[in-house]
Amino acid sequence: MRPLPLFGVFFLLLPFIEIWLLIKVGSAIGALPTILLLILAGVAGVFLLRHQGFVTLTRLQRSLNAGELPAQAMLEGALLVLAGLLFLIPGFFTDILGLLLVLPPTRYLLLKVLLKSSLTVVGDYQQHPGQRRKRGDIEGEVVRRQDDDGSFLP
Numbered sequence: 001m002r003p004l005p006l007f008g009v010f011f012l013l014l015p016f017i018e019i020w021l022l023i024k025v026g027s028a029i030g031a032l033p034t035i036l037l038l039i040l041a042g043v044a045g046v047f048l049l050r051h052q053g054f055v056t057l058t059r060l061q062r063s064l065n066a067g068e069l070p071a072q073a074m075l076e077g078a079l080l081v082l083a084g085l086l087f088l089i090p091g092f093f094t095d096i097l098g099l100l101l102v103l104p105p106t107r108y109l110l111l112k113v114l115l116k117s118s119l120t121v122v123g124d125y126q127q128h129p130g131q132r133r134k135r136g137d138i139e140g141e142v143v144r145r146q147d148d149d150g151s152f153l154p
Helices: 003-029 031-065 071-088 092-102 104-125
Strands: none
Touching: 003 031, 003 092, 031 071, 031 092, 071 092, 071 104, 092 104
């Protein structure tokens, strides 16, 4: 099955998974602690989004100033922003996914997979900033042909 339909199925099932987990956690620890945990996760998501936004911009600027391609910094920042967004969505399943993205070992594993897949797509077309292709010049001259009535032919 292609990734896009799997992504759609995941988003269709997500509310049911979240409701099921909310009921399970609520019956285990009570309604008030469950609500407090959801609020705490949302607040953590807001702080993570704010902090990581600034950190990512700083890392991107540093990479660009060093003349490096900031692909890793961009992807890592995007994963951390995604983690913050997942914390903002009320529910424990999305909080677990967000936590997996915040933890460095799982984030770097996913980052490695994303970078590897993007490099296979790009292949030989990768070029670093400031680098010129050594192709050589093509010599030639332009000849414009005219029709009998004086108009130019393509």
